[in-house]
Amino acid sequence: MSQSILEFDRTFYSYPCTSRVAIDDLSLKIPSGKRCGLIGQNGCGKTTLFLLANGLYQPQQGIIRWEGEAFRYDRKSLSELRQQIGLVFQNPEHQLVASTVEEDISYGLYNQGLPEFEIAQQVQQAIEQFDLSELAREPIHNLSLGQKKRVSIADIMVLQPKLLLLDEPTAYLDPRHTRQLIGLLKQIHAAGTTILLASHDLDFIYRWADWVFVMDRGKLILEGTPETVFAQRDVLEQLQLGVPLAIELIDQIKDLVDGDGNSKLPNFEELQQQILQWRRRG
CATH class of the missing domain: 3.40.50.300 (P-loop containing nucleotide triphosphate hydrolases)
Known part of the structure; x- marks a missing residue:
């Protein structure tokens, strides 16, 4: 590590x-x-x-x-x-603490006491980096949850x-x-x-x-x-x-193969049906 x-x-x-x-x-x-x-x-x-x-x-x-x-x-x-x-x-x-997206992203930079021109430059870079150009002057309360999460990450990453x-x-x-x-x-x-x-x-x-x-x-x-x-x-x-679905599927497939690596099922369609039935049971 x-x-x-x-x-x-x-x-x-x-x-x-x-x-x-x-x-x-x-x-x-x-x-x-x-x-x-x-x-x-x-x-x-x-x-x-x-x-x-x-x-x-x-x-x-x-x-x-x-x-x-x-x-x-x-x-x-x-x-x-x-x-x-x-x-x-x-x-x-x-x-999110400010009225608009642009103001919110600039909040942390103002707290650092940076010059206005530097703040404006960094905010613009963050807006472009996080694909927020169309939302820059949008009120925060108008945003969807996904957009708010993107702005909250931009708020941090601008620093x-x-x-x-x-x-x-x-x-x-x-x-x-x-x-x-x-x-x-x-x-x-x-x-x-x-x-x-x-x-x-x-x-x-x-x-x-x-x-x-x-x-x-x-x-x-x-x-x-x-x-x-x-x-x-x-x-x-x-x-x-529990474990991820990929691990569950691997274990399920192992159960359908014998110790010599031979499949217990004659074809893929039956294997698919077995997995679908297992998912419904889960």
């Missing part, structure tokens, strides 16, 4: 007025330059991990390191950190972070907007940004990620390549996560 860009070292976090530990002795390293997927049931700690990773929360115990240096929680240090670690929330409504965190970015998107989002992520990663993405969509994670983390009750349970992680079927089923 490549050098880590962000590291959690035995971190703990509990929310006020609750006895439940949200992050429980978590040690985790995000490899630099990779597309990382994070999976787990609701309540496993994914969102809390993101809020800690962006410095919005501070762990009660343990250390979080950015490029080998421990987080510092003074205002100046956090401001600098959030330019390097961008967080895109699951619900874009929690992130040119080294690490992009996305919490359930495909949630509630239709197939067309999901494909557009995957295209954006490919473009962002190709430009050199490390990505950590949380999702319940195991098929997407299996196809997209280079490295996968599995969390449960605030702990890291598994990590590795998608092939390594999803081979741990018993563990994943104990966590009620």
